[in-house]
Amino acid sequence: MSLPPPLAEAVGSFAALPRVLVATDFDGALAPLVLDPDDSRPVEGGMESLRAIADLPGTTVALVSGRALEPLRALSGATDPLLLVGSHGAEDSRHPDGLALDEEQRALLETLDGDLRAVVERHPGTRIEEKPAGRVLHTRGLDPQAGAAALESARALGERHPALVVTPGKEVVELAVAHVGKGTALVALADELGVDAVFYAGDDLTDEQGFAALADDPDRERAGRRLTVRVGDGETSAQFRVPDERALVEVFRAIEAARREQRPAE
Known part of the structure; x- marks a missing residue:
């Protein structure tokens, strides 16, 4: 598969920069969405391409x-x-100690557990995913009307507990007692690494926050060199779009090939 000429040109410009960050969402971008989140796996060739990119000079994945x-x-x-x-x-995998929640946050998380169990009881077929700083209600596989009602019940918990950060997604809603945001994390990582540009791909509302943050990066030169890709349909502020996860792998392969060919200086 060959990339559309505008995307291929953007990949070439990005790949020629000395120091870059290549970042991607996992579910819906690198791995197809599935009914059970525990069954999710990267699409064929995806991780191999990312490992190959990570081995190149001046490149972080x-x-x-x-x-x-x-x-x-x-x-x-x-x-x-x-x-x-x-x-x-x-x-962040570089900080193995992970999150440190204070007493108030731990108490709120315990309260959230009870509230979400009640939501699941009222909406059979929903599932709770546990995270260190929050919980996610999943409705994938439910009738759309039933799923929407369950998600609304979960979102209402954010009004009951204003300290919670509510993050909606595709047939999910996350409620967290500590939250950073993908956009904030991407810009902070770019600052820390001192990269010239950031590539980011994703498919969901939280990824749109990432696209917007990279466009609004206070480092205006880096913002102008960003390369953002939406995977799948839906409104987007990303610069480019690819139809699915396999097409994103082709973008990764193009980045690797162009970066090897241009051999940017370290």
């Missing part, structure tokens, strides 16, 4: 996901030097 860090590591099979950013930016 990161998986940036709403998943908690350890499930993200297990399902992706990612190993060093790939970086993992989990829980929407609240966890």
Whole structure:
């Protein structure tokens, strides 16, 4: 598969820069969405391409996901030097001690557990995913009307407990007692690494926050060199769009090939 000429040109410009960050969401971008989140696996060739990119000079690769860090590591099979950013930016594989919740946050999380169990009882077929700093209600597989009602019940908990950060997604809603956000995490990582530009791909509302944050990066030169890709349909502020996960792998392969060919200086 060849990339559309505008995307191919953008990949070439990005690949020629000395220091870059190549980051991607996991579910819906690197791994197809499935009914049971525990069954999610990267699409064929995806992780191999990312590992190859990570081996190139001046290149950092990161998986940036709403998943908690350890499930993200297990399902992706990612190993060093790939970086993992989990829980929407609240966890980082370089900091193994993980999140440190204060007493108030731990108490709120305990209350949230009870409230969400009540939601599940009222809406059979929904599932709760546990994260270090929050919980996620999943409705994938439910009738759309039933799923929407369950998600609304979960979102209402944010009004009951204003300290919770409510993050909607595709047939999910996350409620967290500590939250950073993918956009904030991406810009902070770019600052820390001192990269010239960031590539980011994703498919969901939280990824749209990432696209927007990279466009609004206070480093205006870096913002102008960003490369953002929406995977799948839906409104987007990303610069480009690809139809599915396999097409994103082709973008990864193009980045690797162009970066090897241009051999940017370290």
